[in-house]
Amino acid sequence: MNEVRSQQPAGRSFRAEGFDYRSFFFSGLTGLATLLILAILGVILLNIVINGLPGLSWRFVSTIPKKDFFDLETTGVLPMIVGTTIRVLVMTIFVIPVGVITAIYLTEYAPNTSLVTRLLRAAVNNLAGVPSIVFGLFGLGFFINFIGKNLDALLHNPGPVWGQPAVLWASLTLAVMTLPVVIVATEESLKAIPTGLREASLALGATKLETIVKIVLPQALPGILTGGILAVSRAAGEVAPILFTGVAYYMASLPNKLTDQFMDLGYHVFVLSTQSPNIEQTRPLLYATVLVLLGLTFALNLVAIIIRARVRKKLRALN
């Protein structure tokens, strides 16, 4: 032992052997990649804000347009703001409970190793990979043609009430599309709750349900809301799933019930850029509409983020 020690040089310094090119190169690479993303985001946002801002006015966001809506001076986007907001809110109301309950089943009840559980998880993951236009077709086939039409037959409606595109069906289609996001986020936050807390509750004679409701879910709430935020961000700008399920090219009045069709900001951007008789003249209007869509998506996210911040603050007071 002593021999080994004496073989080591006495005054070995801690100086580096030379410049570490590999670390320098790698850290530089990660920095560049980040910079690239920031640059792309910056270009998009700047372009939209600079070109869209001149067209923005209170009149623009509060006017219900006439059928010929290609003139920036007279048109407005109120019905599109209302339509997009409603479809996102209705979607949230459906997707959060269903997603949370599914996640609770998968993490708390389903036997972890069984074939059924593995198939369920695979199904959830595959759902996330389905192209959004397929969800649109699914919504048309399942919600409108199957559920809606049968509901009409059952209620002896003279004409189609449920069996036609509507804001309800569009919202449900979006809910199905964003379900995996909520499920995965909720599952992750449920798994993060320490086993010790569950055991403490069960050892006091709580049932599994009581433990989940009183101990696990309150702690998991911020994670669940993160799932909600992701779902809202994803859904707010989606157009394909609502194409066959509820969006209208033009409506003279605002939707006032869930079976009404609606106008939508994202779809309206598509309409303006493909149906305009004079694309050069429509461009400022297009920019202004895109800016409103961005602003609305941001606002909807902000609401969810504020709710989450409040819940976190409440929890932190105890943690």
Added chain:
Amino acid sequence: MAEPLLPKLTVAPPASPSATAPGPALIEINQLSLYYGAVRALKAISLPLQERVVTAFIGPSGCGKSTLLRCVNRMNDLIDSVRIEGGIRIGGHDIYHADVDVIELRKRVGMVFQKSNPFPKSIYENVAYGLRLHGTTKKSEVDAVVEQSLRSAALWEEVKDRQHSSALGLSGGQQQRLCIARAIAIKPEIILMDEPASALDPIATARIEDLILELKKDFTIVIVTHNMQQAARMSDFTAFFYLGELVEFDTTTKIFTNPAQKRTEDYVTGRFG
């Protein structure tokens, strides 16, 4: 040594007369074997545990003492791969019988864990949790039991002015005493303690030990410990486990001064383990 294919008939030596002297046992563990999948973690353990005394389970890590403890309130039910043979009777009732209500069992058999695990709620809410679960909702009643439980757990003086602040702001020792208060609030008959002081400093440990000696007047206590001195100081009876077998069970005095088995003597004198 490889696991024998056929289970041995019994490995538990008959308890000495002194161990059963005070009367019929409150908890009777009878030929209990436990399997994690194919691994036999407990081997036909038979053990009578007396009422209102402290029984210590000792033995090296992995000997099955915590596993056995968790059989008494059926916490092992939570693990999918666990299979149990033999049985446990509490007050004459088979707790593994099909019509036993596990909730009722756990109300009567409380548990304190190795790692203190207060809920991320206020001190008051931690103690009140079990009460509210089992139907006590009147504020004056809850208040009274919370105070009484915190007093019994020797915590009241330290926290009476901040009952409504977070339990997670307490020190490790205080948190563990809070967990004890939480367990006794629902008035169990038996309290299982799984190395309750192993993560605490010597002063906090001493407080927990004093508390356990105090609680023994009202509760039947079974405690798992790695600390020989702790077992010797606090318990009336001691069971020594090794590799899933009960090697010896007797009065603590006998186990620590004149054990019948060589292996017990080697362990308590620190020659192995």
